[in-house]
Amino acid sequence: METYIPISFLNDFIFCPRSIYFHQLYSNFNNSIYQQSPQLLGVQSHKAIDEKTYSTSSHILQSLDVYCEKYNLCGKLDLFDCNLGKITERKREIKFIYDGYIFQVYAQCFALREMGYNVSNIVLHDYLHNRNYPIALPENDLEMFGKFEKLVSDINSFNLENTFFTPVLTKCENCIYNQLCDYSLC
Numbered sequence: 597m598e599t600y601i602p603i604s605f606l607n608d609f610i611f612c613p614r615s616i617y618f619h620q621l622y623s624n625f626n627n628s629i630y631q632q633s634p635q636l637l638g639v640q641s642h643k644a645i646d647e648k649t650y651s652t653s654s655h656i657l658q659s660l661d662v663y664c665e666k667y668n669l670c671g672k673l674d675l676f677d678c679n680l681g682k683i684t685e686r687k688r689e690i691k692f693i694y695d696g697y698i699f700q701v702y703a704q705c706f707a708l709r710e711m712g713y714n715v716s717n718i719v720l721h722d723y724l725h726n727r728n729y730p731i732a733l734p735e736n737d738l739e740m741f742g743k744f745e746k747l748v749s750d751i752n753s754f755n756l757e758n759t760f761f762t763p764v765l766t767k768c769e770n771c772i773y774n775q776l777c778d779y780s781l782c
């Protein structure tokens with residue numbers, strides 16, 4: 597078990613705390629064992645960034661490893677424009693702006709600020725429709741900032757064996773681990 601919280605866990609934990617267990621368990625396996633087509637398409641849409649070929653400009657940081665000491669969060673950000681202070685998090689398709697998407701960019705924002713960068717602008721980018729969705733900075737949305745801090749606290753205190761848990765059918769139906777999970781309702 598990592599001593600830090602991977603940024604991707606923020607979204608996974610909101611979806612289902614048990615999915616983090618499977619994420620950890622299968623992280624060393626070939627993704628094709630458990631990832632389904634939407635996840636694999638998502639990986640494809642990140643290819644240029646993961647390979648750092650999206651931009652040749654030196655002020656555009658691509659696929660940057662970031663760590664936030666305050667919240668003990670670690671992960672990657674897609675794009676950061678140092679000149680504009682702008683974080684861009686790319687999703688293959690955005691049908692709804694889930695809280696987890698916002699918490700993910702908050703984590704990136706806090707990490708970059710600890711590294712000394714000025715973050716003044718955050719957008720989520722829908723790759724399929726080439727559309728940007730602006731996200732308020734955490735200091736300008738105190739309700740979401742409070743939810744972010746509670747989520748980090750909940751993840752830190754969650755215990756797979758001892759924390760009461762009830763699966764939700766609609767989530768299990770859309771869960772990439774539903775063939776592997778003993779709590780699955782499918």
Ligand code: SF4
Pocket residue numbers: 611612613614615618763764767768769771772773774777778779780781
């Ligand atoms: S199958 Fe259901 S209970 Fe199991 S990890 Fe997925 S969403 Fe959670």
